Amino acid sequence: MDKSGVVAPILQRLKATADIDQEDERAFASLPMTIRRVSDGQKIVAVGERPSACCLIADGFVLRAKVVGDGNRQILAFHQPGDIPDLQSLFLNVMDHDVNALGAGLLAFIPHDPLRQLIKSRTNIATALWRDTLTDAAMFREWICNVGQRVAYSRLAHLVLEIYTRLKVIGRTDGLSFNFPATQALFGEAIGASSVHVSRVVQELRNNGVLEFSRGRITILDEAKLRSATDFDPLYLHLDASL
Amino acid sequence: MDKSGVVAPILQRLKATADIDQEDERAFASLPMTIRRVSDGQKIVAVGERPSACCLIADGFVLRAKVVGDGNRQILAFHQPGDIPDLQSLFLNVMDHDVNALGAGLLAFIPHDPLRQLIKSRTNIATALWRDTLTDAAMFREWICNVGQRVAYSRLAHLVLEIYTRLKVIGRTDGLSFNFPATQALFGEAIGASSVHVSRVVQELRNNGVLEFSRGRITILDEAKLRSATDFDPLYLHLDASL
DNA sequence: CGCTTCATTGAAACGTTTCAACGCTAGTGG
DNA sequence: CCACTAGCGTTGAAACGTTTCAATGAAGCG
Numbered sequence: 001m002d003k004s005g006v007v008a009p010i011l012q013r014l015k016a017t018a019d020i021d022q023e024d025e026r027a028f029a030s031l032p033m034t035i036r037r038v039s040d041g042q043k044i045v046a047v048g049e050r051p052s053a054c055c056l057i058a059d060g061f062v063l064r065a066k067v068v069g070d071g072n073r074q075i076l077a078f079h080q081p082g083d084i085p086d087l088q089s090l091f092l093n094v095m096d097h098d099v100n101a102l103g104a105g106l107l108a109f110i111p112h113d114p115l116r117q118l119i120k121s122r123t124n125i126a127t128a129l130w131r132d133t134l135t136d137a138a139m140f141r142e143w144i145c146n147v148g149q150r151v152a153y154s155r156l157a158h159l160v161l162e163i164y165t166r167l168k169v170i171g172r173t174d175g176l177s178f179n180f181p182a183t184q185a186l187f188g189e190a191i192g193a194s195s196v197h198v199s200r201v202v203q204e205l206r207n208n209g210v211l212e213f214s215r216g217r218i219t220i221l222d223e224a225k226l227r228s229a230t231d232f233d234p235l236y237l238h239l240d241a242s243l
Numbered sequence: 244m245d246k247s248g249v250v251a252p253i254l255q256r257l258k259a260t261a262d263i264d265q266e267d268e269r270a271f272a273s274l275p276m277t278i279r280r281v282s283d284g285q286k287i288v289a290v291g292e293r294p295s296a297c298c299l300i301a302d303g304f305v306l307r308a309k310v311v312g313d314g315n316r317q318i319l320a321f322h323q324p325g326d327i328p329d330l331q332s333l334f335l336n337v338m339d340h341d342v343n344a345l346g347a348g349l350l351a352f353i354p355h356d357p358l359r360q361l362i363k364s365r366t367n368i369a370t371a372l373w374r375d376t377l378t379d380a381a382m383f384r385e386w387i388c389n390v391g392q393r394v395a396y397s398r399l400a401h402l403v404l405e406i407y408t409r410l411k412v413i414g415r416t417d418g419l420s421f422n423f424p425a426t427q428a429l430f431g432e433a434i435g436a437s438s439v440h441v442s443r444v445v446q447e448l449r450n451n452g453v454l455e456f457s458r459g460r461i462t463i464l465d466e467a468k469l470r471s472a473t474d475f476d477p478l479y480l481h482l483d484a485s486l
Numbered sequence: 487c488g489c490t491t492c493a494t495t496g497a498a499a500c501g502t503t504t505c506a507a508c509g510c511t512a513g514t515g516g
Numbered sequence: 517c518c519a520c521t522a523g524c525g526t527t528g529a530a531a532c533g534t535t536t537c538a539a540t541g542a543a544g545c546g
Contacts, residue, residue: 018334048478066384068392069474076384088381091261091374094486096381096479120366130373131334137376138331138339140383141309141319147391148435149311151501183524192391194503199525215511231312235291236339243337394533426492437535442493458543487546494541503532510525516518 003033006058006108009082009170017241018128027122031115033108038101045099051089053109057081060105061181066097075190077139078163082170087133090115103181135238142236147192152201155191157229160211160218165234176223181216246276249301249351252325252413260484261371270365274358276351281344288342294332296352300324303348304424309340318433320382321406325413330376333358346424378481385479390435393473395444398434400472403454403461408477419466424459
């Protein structure tokens with residue numbers, strides 16, 4: 001994948017939500033980047049580290065997670081091509097959570113210094129990236145609700161709808177089906193449930209003709225049923241410039 | 244309270260975490276502001292609205308919350324003097340959650356337009372405010388862990404330590420005691436537990452000689468016990484410029 | 487003083503976890 | 517090509533943490 005393929009997904013997203021002109025695009029695309037291939041589960045940055053670059057996802061998925069007192073892990077977010085999962089490290093020097101690859105992926109590391117300079121010189125890009133970190137926060141808020149208020153069945157349905165909605169925007173869905181290489185144990189860590197319970201909930205969703213999970217691929221069997229299994233309102237994703 | 248009293252707490256915080264010079268301070272302090280007194284529980288902004296101003300807390304507390312499908316409410320954050328709880332509305336046009344007063348308070352509303360202009364003209368302030376929204380997100384991440392992984396006893400201990408730590412920074416604690424006008428039902432909405440269960444947990448904390456809750460005042464009876472009741476690491480608050 | 491809000495209690499029901507065992511499948515090396 | 521292995525998913529039963537409901541008490545306010 002060449003550099004234009006790497007920056008295309010994020011520029012598309014930024015353009016959809018902020019004023020970005022051609023010069024902004026060119027400036028962003030000419031940032032220095034180091035491309036790196038990562039394998040499933042591979043560490044990208046970890047708690048306590050002070051990264052000097054941000055990572056832009058060119059292909060594949062990334063997760064952010066935190067280890068809690070008892071040794072259990074809580075997944076905080078899943079990220080897809082076009083996301084910069086550790087953009088916050090530009091201004092928060094020490095990582096307060098881990099970033100790991102989910103499945104094999106391709107990452108473009110952008111050093112902080114030139115990125116900071118770009119932000120200073122191009123207000124539009126600053127605004128767009130700032131907004132990006134704000135939608136990130138909006139997603140965290142919804143996750144607090146998910147984990148705090150819903151039962152596991154509804155939590156999982158909500159998570160699937162979130163992933164599906166975001167993947168659809170970047171054209172990585174196949175109708176009602178999409179690749180997403182997470183195990184049931186990982187879904188458990190994301191919704192705050194044990195892997196055993198996730199297994200039971202997945203079967204329930206399958207038996208109800210709602211969803212099919214199999215080997216890294218999720219298929220929505222009945223979108224209406226899926227939506228009625230939870231209360232998913234995409235407003236919090238702020239997908240539109242007007243939102 | 245005059246205007247300098249209103250902006251002092253936030254300027255103090257911004258200076259602690261970013262490069263802010265005297266000119267930045269003066270520019271911030273000369274922003275137009277409308278001071279408004281609010282009473283307990285009063286709505287400040289609500290889901291779906293498009294605010295045209297941000298609210299800076301001069302005195303009192305504010306909470307952010309979201310109503311989930313079943314009609315239950317999840318509290319997302321508590322805010323204290325010096326915070327701008329809806330700063331994200333500068334770039335996310337539609338509110339995805341509610342902001343309400345917690346106890347009586349004094350708010351300074353800063354219109355978006357002059358604030359946006361200040362951000363464009365003064366990079367330091369832009370960086371400082373951006374960083375502010377990033378620590379906000381870091382706190383949301385920790386709340387996901389709190390609600391997703393810990394048992395209620397540990398969840399409540401964690402929340403109390405967070406509030407205590409942040410209040411201490413702005414000098415609003417009285418030794419190991421501080422005012423915080425939340426009912427047990429509100430604590431329940433914050434940690435994703437029923438008010439009945441919060442009552443039981445509060446009693447347990449009291450009987451163990453850890454904490455005392457009474458009429459809007461929290462007293463830490465034994466800080467070591469409180470810390471050993473949960474796994475609180477203030478790193479995620481990014482209180483220091485080096486973090 | 488009465489009213490309302492907040493906190494407390496007990497008991498039953500519920501959603502979820504834990505543990506340990508087992509089956510399936512995909513990949514690996516002989 | 518088959519046997520072996522490791523990881524993932526599934527199952528049942530008991531235990532656990534938490535919710536729900538309804539009733540009661542205590543405290544603050546007009």
